[in-house]
Amino acid sequence: MIRIVLPHHLRTLARIVGEVQLDVDGPVTQRSVLDALEARHPVLRGTIREHGTLRRRPFVRFFACERDLSHEPPDDPLPDEVAAGVEPLLVVGAMAGG
Amino acid sequence: MSRVRVLVGTRKGAFVLTSDGKRQKWDVSGPHFGGWEIYHLKGSPVDSDRVYASQSSGWFGQLIQRSNDGGKTWEAVDNKFAYDGDAGTHLWYDGTPHPWEFKRIWHLEPSLTDPDTVYAGAEDAALFRTTDGGKSWHELAGLRRQGSGKFWQPGAGGMGLHTILIDPSDPNRIFIAISAAGTFRTEDGGQTWKPINRGLVSKYELPDPNAEVGHCVHRIAMHASRPGVLFMQKHWDVMRSDDAGDSWREISGDLPTDFGFAIDVHAHEPETVYVVPIKSDSEHYPIDGKLRVYRSRSGGDEWETLGKGLPERDCYVNVLRDAMSVDSLDSCGIYFGTTGGQVYASTDAGDSWAPIVRDLPAVVSVEVQTLA
Numbered sequence: 001m002i003r004i005v006l007p008h009h010l011r012t013l014a015r016i017v018g019e020v021q022l023d024v025d026g027p028v029t030q031r032s033v034l035d036a037l038e039a040r041h042p043v044l045r046g047t048i049r050e051h052g053t054l055r056r057r058p059f060v061r062f063f064a065c066e067r068d069l070s071h072e073p074p075d076d077p078l079p080d081e082v083a084a085g086v087e088p089l090l091v092v093g094a095m096a097g098g
Numbered sequence: 099m100s101r102v103r104v105l106v107g108t109r110k111g112a113f114v115l116t117s118d119g120k121r122q123k124w125d126v127s128g129p130h131f132g133g134w135e136i137y138h139l140k141g142s143p144v145d146s147d148r149v150y151a152s153q154s155s156g157w158f159g160q161l162i163q164r165s166n167d168g169g170k171t172w173e174a175v176d177n178k179f180a181y182d183g184d185a186g187t188h189l190w191y192d193g194t195p196h197p198w199e200f201k202r203i204w205h206l207e208p209s210l211t212d213p214d215t216v217y218a219g220a221e222d223a224a225l226f227r228t229t230d231g232g233k234s235w236h237e238l239a240g241l242r243r244q245g246s247g248k249f250w251q252p253g254a255g256g257m258g259l260h261t262i263l264i265d266p267s268d269p270n271r272i273f274i275a276i277s278a279a280g281t282f283r284t285e286d287g288g289q290t291w292k293p294i295n296r297g298l299v300s301k302y303e304l305p306d307p308n309a310e311v312g313h314c315v316h317r318i319a320m321h322a323s324r325p326g327v328l329f330m331q332k333h334w335d336v337m338r339s340d341d342a343g344d345s346w347r348e349i350s351g352d353l354p355t356d357f358g359f360a361i362d363v364h365a366h367e368p369e370t371v372y373v374v375p376i377k378s379d380s381e382h383y384p385i386d387g388k389l390r391v392y393r394s395r396s397g398g399d400e401w402e403t404l405g406k407g408l409p410e411r412d413c414y415v416n417v418l419r420d421a422m423s424v425d426s427l428d429s430c431g432i433y434f435g436t437t438g439g440q441v442y443a444s445t446d447a448g449d450s451w452a453p454i455v456r457d458l459p460a461v462v463s464v465e466v467q468t469l470a
Contacts, residue, residue, distance in 0.1 A: 009133060009158060013174065043174045047158040051178045059157040093157040 002033055003088035010048070010091065014041040019088060028083035030062060031074040048091060063090040101469040102425050103168060104433055105149065106441055107136035110459035112151055114169040117454075121431055121445045124454045130172065131163065138205050138420055138463040139169075145213040146467050150232065152203040152218070160202050162218075164232050175232030179203070179220055182239035188222065189251035198222045198242070205420060207262035210269060219259030223250060223276040225288060238288035241274070246293055246311040253278035253303075253314055260419055261318050265325040273318060273328065273343060278303075280313040281330070283343050294343030298332060316359045317419040321368035329371050329398070331361040331419070336373055338398050349398025354385055360422035364447060365430045369397040372424075372432060372448060374417040383414035391434070393448050407451035408442065415440070420463035427468060435461025 004020040011017070022036045031054070038045050045051065048060050054074070056062070061070045065079045065087050081087035104115040111129025130136075134153045142148040151163040151172070160179065163172040179200050190196035201221040209215035214231040224242055226235045241247070250257060258277050265271035270287040273294075280295040298313040314333035321327065330337040330346065335356050337346040350356035355375045364370035371394045377385045384390060389408040392401040415438035425431035432444045439458035442451045 007157075009155065013158075013161070043161075046160070046177045050159070052180060057157065057159060096156075 001085040002028060002036070002082065003085055004033065004037060005088045005090045007091060007093045009093070010044060013047065014043050016041070021085075027075075028078050029075050030069070030072065030078065033078065033089060034074075059094040059096075061092040061094050063092055064088070100427055102427070102431065103141070103146070103467040103469055104423075104441065104443075104454065105139040105141065105151075105169065105463075105465045105467070106435055106455075106458065106461055107138050107151070107420075107463035108435075108439070108459035108461050109135055112136040112139055112153075112169075113455070113458060115441065115454050119427055121425075121427075121443060126455055127169070129459075130169065134161075135202075136462065137202060138465070140206050140208055140465045141168075141467045142208040142213040142216075143210050146469050148208070148213040148231075150206045150208060150216055152206055154202040160200070162203065162206075162232050162235075176228070176234050179218070179224075179226055179235055180237070181224060181242075182237040186242070187248060188257065189249055191252065193251075195248070198224065200224075201256065202258075204258040204260045205262055207264065210264055210266055217262045217264075217272070219262055219274065221256045221258035222252070223257045223259040223279060225259055225262070225274060227288065238284075240284070240289045241282060241291045244282070244291045244293070246279075249311060250276065250279040251312070261315070263318060263320050263325075263328075266322045267325055271325070271342075273320070275315040275318050275330075277316070278312065278314050280311045281315050281318060281328075281343055294339075295346070296344065297339075297346030298337065299335070299348075300333065303333065317361050319361045319363050319371070321363045324368045327368065327397075329361055329363060331358050331373055333357065333379060336361065336398065349394070351394070351399035351401055353392055353401050358417075359419040360417050360434060362422045362424055362432070364432075365424045365426040366428075367395070367430075370395050370447070371398060372422065373401075374422065374434060376416060382416040387412045387414060389413040389415065389436075391432070391444075391448055391451075404444075404448045404451070406449065407444075413438075418462055420465075421461050423464045423466040425466045425468045431466065433464050433466055435464045437461065 100119040106113040111132040113128030137152045139151040147168045149165040153161040185198040187195035205219040207217040218226040225238045261275035263273040282291045326342040328339040336350045338349045358376045391404040415436035422434040435441045437460040441454045
């Protein structure tokens, strides 16, 4: 079971309360987790990853286990703690600066 | 008794303002989509409960929301705006070719006859259409592919398609306007397009006085009874066309400044036009801190100042291109929103004004529905 924490605006958009908990078949990667997330909540398509290319949107970040995984290849395995459901994958809106 | 619904898009959400036909007491609902930029909301002319909203965010991109109950509840519909085929290039700021990149939807224009058909104006400039109530969007790519598309170049505000006017007498004739590109017309429902910018002069932005495209058109407006007559607020200059855009002439006349963004036409008087003059392209606020609407009852050239009820001093807000609208009650109501978060209404065609709300986020768009 994978745990995902979404930012406020995406929780509101998808009408999610608290964490999302998902089961992922096969390797637990950014791509497989986000595929599963978007399959359950289609309204999130295009909000985390761009349509078509499925690239991470520029001001979205992926954190887990106190690491920034945003620049990791999308098919690399996520940390074991995320795959085991011990730690959540955090989808974060990047700081705006200012 | 008739009612009025005012749909307000702001930098931080949407608001729905409703009143009876007297337009004195208002209910305010919102923010809907709090924290998101709402560039535009608009209701279907044939089903007033059907409302579409453009919701966007620098973080999370573009969404389109649809309401079937006049803005009380919403559902997200398709948000995939893919340029048709090989998108090609336009010019970048440095003059080099640059791929078309979708950024946001600036304007939604529901069909005059079908609540499931809506046109959407995008940045980078393109026109999309849904015919299934927003479940899918498809580009009318003939606009970008007409000869000049590869020469369009964004201005500082982005290359947005911000105005869509459908001819009530011929739904195949549509006028659109694009920032820093100009105005275009189709006669075949969007398959082919023609630039219609003859007569526009932009000597500080375009050195070529005969430039076919590149004009920074801020907004165009028409009266439903005379779709061949168009009014335009250009970057500088207020313009008029009496031949469906084939030629334009300046009607700025005695305006104190002819820079501005918003322009609209009285619901019952096709020669009565409203603008909100803004000091200059360098100073986006009213002259001398006095917020003023100007009205011409002669189709331009001669303008009268309308300031009763508007701020007399220390007002340094802007009124953006989509932030003015009119109702169709017997005494025509005029509405506009400011970047200071006020929405002003006049129930007497502009003679006097009062704020409906004062402290919203910066207002981007105002649309009015007159309800039976």
